[in-house]
Amino acid sequence: MAETPESSERSEQAGKTVARRPGGRAARTKRADEGAPPQVEPARPAEPPAVAAQGRLAVRKTYKLYVGGAFPRSESGRSYPVTDPQGGLLANAALASRKDARDAVVAARRAFGGWSGRTAYNRGQVLYRVAEMLEGRLGQFADEVAAADAVPRERAEALVAAAIDRWVWYAGWTDKIASVAGGANPVAGPYFNLSTPEPTGVVAVFAPPEAPLLGLVSVLAPVIATGNTAVVVASERAPLPAVTLAEVLATSDLPGGVVNLLTGRLAELAPPLAAHADVNALDLTGAGALAAELEEAAAGTLKRVLRPAEGRTDWTAEPGTERLTAFLETKTVWHPIGV
Amino acid sequence: MPDTISPPGLTASNASLRAYLHGLPGVDEVGAAQRAAGLATRSIKTTAKAQAIDLAIRMVDLTTLEGADTPGKVRALAAKAVHPDPADPSVPRVAAVCVYSDRVAIAVEALRGSGVAVASVATAFPAGRAPLEAKLADTRQAVADGAAEIDMVIDRGAFLSGDYLKVYEEITAVKEACGDAHLKVILETGELVTYDNVRRASWLAMHAGADFIKTSTGKVSPAATLPVVLVMLEAVRDFRAATGRRIGVKPAGGIRTTKDAVRNLVLVNEVAGADWLDPAYFRIGASSLLNDLLMQRTKLATGVYGGPDYYTLD
Amino acid sequence: MADDIFTYAPAPESRSVVRLRSSYGLFIDGAFADPAEGRSLKTVNPADEEVLAEVAVAGEADVDRAVAAARRAYETVWGPMPGAERAKYLFRIARILQERSRELAVLESLDNGKPIKETRDVDLPLVAAHFFYYAGWADKLGHAGLGADPRPLGVAAQVIPWNFPLLMLAWKIAPALATGNTVVLKPAETTPLSALVFAEICQEAELPPGVVNIVTGAGETGRALVAHGGVDKVAFTGSTEVGKEIARTVAGTRKRVTLELGGKGANIVYDDAALDQAVEGIVTGIFFNQGHVCCAGSRLLVQESVAEDVLERLKRRISTLRMGDPLDKNTDIGAINSAAQLDKIRELSGIGDDEGAQRWTAPCELPSRGYWFPPTVFTGVTQAHRIAREEIFGPVLSVLTFRTPAEAVEKANNTPFGLSAGVWTEKGSRMLWTANRLRAGVIWSNTFNKFDPTSPFGGYKESGYGREGGRHGLEGYIRG
Structure with a gap:
């Protein structure tokens, strides 16, 4: 299996990709257009004519943050354009601020007691429910992944399917990892x-910039499977599948606050999270060049730190338990045996 | 004798007595064993050891409790009690000689004027399985024959079946039968098994009028283990804090060496306190211990290890 | 009559089993060597301030040599060696430790100030047990659940504290060697001697040169070791402050880190506890090793309904503690390890007074020479007091009360630390309820300060990360 399949796939297949605004039926009807030359102008609506051709104006989605079970815009009121690899505008995403990050930590902390207190079986049920909901939106995710990474629809579908299977894999771990x-x-x-x-507590997860859905699922699911709650900074470049994932989480049985999703600039959001005293751990997988600086900031309160992997990660390979155990504390209880 | 120190209503019913006993703090077996083992590592040397040996001798209830006890055996024991080491007059006499009730008269005769008390086991020792009237008759006979101390056994069957009131009432009845004689109440801790039971039985006996609480008959193993003595010392310590009355403790059974005895004294010193380091409040029921104390005493004085042939058998 | 009995006569353990040299070099590549810069420090007996020996101070060049020796040994001997052979070396070391245990116990008491009773009955047996335990792992690593082909990391830099000098060495070296790593270990500057005797034991065991290197010195030496580019793993036990510094130092490198740091352990006593054993546990929790224990139960949380009773029992019990000559077999409380530590304890206790807590001190005479601090209890302490929040690392107990189990847990967890906690109750379900909610790595229920090589030890939150002991202890030294 190739490393970083989404990105490598993208380069191999560049000639066959289309950039399009994801999320609507219209996009799916355009599959026949594969092979059309990529559109490269930045920040320009990708394909307004396609919508018009259907005779109905599509209802676009607003991509917001996901904090404490709600979908707020950034308190800063800012957004930023998300484009496909060729520069075509896909949507505007919320540009989260430090205050949004702070709110997300508060929400994650508030949710921690309840989520970690659930039975492992129940957490497994909830996560499996998420997988069911993902499956129902496979098409939508495939559109978004295809658009975000400029990969063919089939490849995108395979990646989404892998993400769903990954989620199911971790759902099954909830009541086994303790043994x-x-x-x-x-x-x-x-x-x-x-x-x-x-579970160690509140984990700030910096999602990998590549693999916007499979990579995200691969880092997020293990964190919450064991009872942690998460503040996720989505791939800055390709945050839209993450926001849609948040919509899935919101409509599953996952309690609000267990996963909090921020979109925006990694360089703006990561440092305050890394230094935040109420964050217990960092997953630096997507931290890139900031990793060392963030690890240093984490030392201030001795956060657990999962460093970025050496080399590129094959997100389709079976992950092992490393990401589960990275955010676990071992508690040892003694008691005398007597009459 | 009216009970003026127990909480009001303590013995209004078995239920009230039970509620009281089960309201005592529990004892963690492992923790108690560890504390006792920790104190057992105390290193008692030189002057402290010499003091401990003489104190231990003065605390001994020299005991013979055999079916084969003859008048001759009792007289021999009495002689040993008064002069533990005929060759060394500086050895103190023991606290008491402890015999079966039908041997009290012989012991009293042999010990008259010696300062060594006669203690008698009573109440259908060691099982205690006899009608109350028989137990009381046993007690009255021993007292009438001159026993200054009565070592009674509690009804373990009643205790283990939860009939605490029966145990209590039997002790008060025997206490009454004792008259002026001191009452030692044998819990037979080896049959009570748990330290929780040992603590409850201790408090039960103390409230019922025991002057001493005693671990064992010597006929059941385990007998006077260090953790059991620890738990009973905690009981008398706390009972004094609660009521002002000081009750004595008597480990009996299994204490054979000077080391065993010294470990017991260390427990007394550090758990109940130095107040209890007195034959009036701490006794050691034993038969073979005395000779080992004598041997160690000589060793300490002369620097030479002794041999059993140099100490009298009884 | 009973008054003068059991003023226990002195029962000193003989010093003659220890053969101290007047000065010690660094142990590098299997041999003792002088430091490049020729600097040294003196290590003293904290019980009487007598100088025990001079010990070399390793500078950067020495650390560099030690790391190079460890690297060479790792690449040429120890790394390639079959696990079964490594195991036999560790077994051999374990046996020698048992054989020389009395000597090491006396030495440890001399250098550290802790009572011989503890070095003899706790430290040394655990030291040997650790080597035995990890020896057995060396050829079974594939079964440890840490991947099918577990591999060592390389050279481990290990920095240990003064509170359990040889035991901390064992906690560090045994798992490192079992997993195929080589080590450079720096003992604490006030307690280097047992590590240097351990170096002799490595020679006696014919351990290949460079597998274990001991560099003595103070903080500067430790920093040089941790920061050295040739190190693949850093294992540290000590203060949270230094732990943070180390975490910063290794940030952005590929060095793996385990940190075992400070604590402010809560010891929760419910009203249904077995009170006498709870009192023992409180005493063990805070006065074991003069309170120089990262996992000490330094905050007593007692249910208000039994607080008076517990305190009365506690004070009576503390009054029986015997303080004095560490080599006397009847000593319960030895000397404070250093003048600096004594100053720190005094300072924080003074702050306790200033903040309005009530100080009670056991009636005991302090020896005129050496570093001593009597067992001390502060009552009337609240969560806001510094003595309830900061690690004193001495024989000072802060007593707080609570009303409900939820309040107990809330107060227990209200600290940046998370190393240990105690729970005292006779009700099993309440014990488990409480243990589940405590954010601490080790929960002692109805006991305290128990250690075992099979049992993982380590903290939550600012008490550090990683576990030492047990199967979990292998994880910090293995690449899966």
Whole structure:
């Protein structure tokens, strides 16, 4: 399997891609247009004529933040244009501010007790429900992924399918990881001694810039599967599938605040999150050149830090448990055995 | 004797007594064992050891409780009690000689004027499985024959079946039968099994009028283990804090060496306090211990290890 | 009559088992060597301020040599060696540690000030047990659930504190060596001696040169070691302040880090607790090792309904603690490790007074020489007091009360630390309820300060990350 399939696929297939505004039926009807030359002018609506051709004006979606179960705009009132690789405007996304990041941390902290307190079985049920809802929106996601990464629709569908399967994979981990990562310790004395993994708390996740859905799912699902809550900074370049994922989460049974999604500038959002005293851990996967600086900021409160992988990541490969255990604390409980 | 120190209504019913006993703080077995083991590592040397050995000798209830006890055996024991080491008059006498009730008269005769008390086990020792009247008759006979101390056994069957009131009432009845004699109440901790039970039985016995609480008959194992003694020392300590009355403790059974005895004294010193380091409040029920104390005493004085042939058998 | 009995006569352990040299070099590449710059420091017996030995101070050049030796040993000998062979070295070391345990116990008491009772009955048995435990892992790493082909990281830089000098060395070196790493270890500047004797034990065990290197010195040496570019792994036990500095130093590198840092452990006593054992646990929790324990139960949270009773029992119990000569077998409380630490304890206790907490001190005489601080209890402490928030690292207990289980948990968790906690209740479900909610890496219920090589140890939040001990302890030294 090729590394970073979405991006590599994009370059291989560049000639066959189309840039289009995702999210509407109109886009899907345009599949026959594959092979049309890419449009390169920046920040220009990608294909208004297609809509007109249907005889009906499509209703566009506003891409907002997802904080505490609600979809606010940025408190700053700002947005930024999201384009396809060729520069065609896909949509405006909210340009989150430091205050939005702060609100997201508050929401994540508030949700932590309830979410981590759920039974592992229940968390698995909720996550599986998310996968069901994802499956129902496969087409929409495929459109958005295809548009965001300029990959063919079929390839996009495969990537979305992989993302859904990844989500199901992690849904199944919720009630197994404790058995794998914890266990009884045979201490030399009359004591019962048990180590159990527990979620570390609020995790700030910097999603990989590439692989806007599969990469995002691959970093987010393990964080919340174990009971953590997350503040996710979506791929700055391709945030739209992330926002749609948030819509799925909002309409699943996932409690508000478990996942909080910010779109905007990594350089603006990451430093305050990395230094925030109520954030317990950082996933620096998508932190890029900021990684070292963020890790240094994290040292201020000794946050757990998952560093970016060396080299490029094959997001389609089975991930192993590393991303689950990275945000777990081991609690060991002793108790005497006597009558 | 009217009970002036117990909480009002304590014995209004078995339920009220039970509620009281089960309201005592629990005992964690592992923690208690660890505390006792920790104190057992105390290193008692030189002058402290010499003091401890003489104190231990003065605390011994020299005991013979065999079906084969003859008048001759009792007289021999009495002689040993008064002069533990015939070769060394500086050895103090023991606290008491402890015999079966039908041997009290012989012991009293042998010990008259010696300062060594006669203690008698009573109440259908060691099982305690006899009608109350028989137990009381046993007690009255021993007292009438001159026993200054009565070592009774509690009805463990009643205790374990939850009939605390029966146990309580039996103790008060025996106490009454004792008259002026001191009452030691044997809990038989090896049959109570848990330290929670040991603590409850201790408080039950103290409220019922025990002057001493005693671990064991010596016929059941385990007997006077260090954690059991620890728990009972905590009980008398707390009972004094609650009521002002100081009750004694007597470990019996399994204390055979000087090291065992010294460990018990360390427990007394550090758990109940130095107030209890007194034969009036701490006794050690034993038969073979005395000779080991004598041997260690000589070793300490002369620097030479002794051998059993140099100490009298009884 | 009973008054003078059991003023226990002195029962000193013999010093003659220890053969101290007047000065020690650095242990690099299997041999003792002088430091490049020829600097040294003196290590003293904190019980009487007597100088025990002079110890070399390693500079950057020395650290560089040590790391190079470790790298060479890793690449040529220790890394390629089959796990079963590594195991046998560790078993061998474990046995020698057992054989020389009394010598090491006495040495540790001399250098550290802790009572011989603890070094003899706690430190040394655990040291040997750690080596035995990890020895067995060396050829079973594929079964540890850390990947099918677990590989070592390379050279581990290990910096350890003065509170359990040899035990912390064992916690660091045993898992590192079992997993195929080589180490450069820096002991604390006030307690270097047992690590240097351990170096002799490595020689005695014929451990290949360079597998274990010991560089002595103070903070500067530690910084040089942690920052060294040839290091693949940093393992540190010590203060949260230094832990943060290390986390900053390694940021952006590929060095793996485990940190075991400070704590302000809550010891929660519910009203249904087995009170006598709870009192023992409180005493063990804060006075074990003079309170020089990162996981000490330094905050007593006692349910208000039994607070008076518990405090009365506690004070009575503390009054029986025997403080004095660390080598006396009956000593419960030894000396404070250093003048600097004593100053810190005094300063924070003074702040407790200033903030209006009530100080109670056990009646005991302090020796005239050496560094001593009596067992101390502050009552009337609230969450807002500094003595309830900052790690004192000494025999000073802060007592707070609570009314409900939820309040107990809330107060217990209201700290940036998260290393340890205690729960005392006779009700199993309440114990588990509480343990579930406490944000701490080790929960001792109805016991305290228990350690075992099979049991993972480490903190939440600012108490650090990573675990030492048990299968989890391998994780910090393995690439999956």
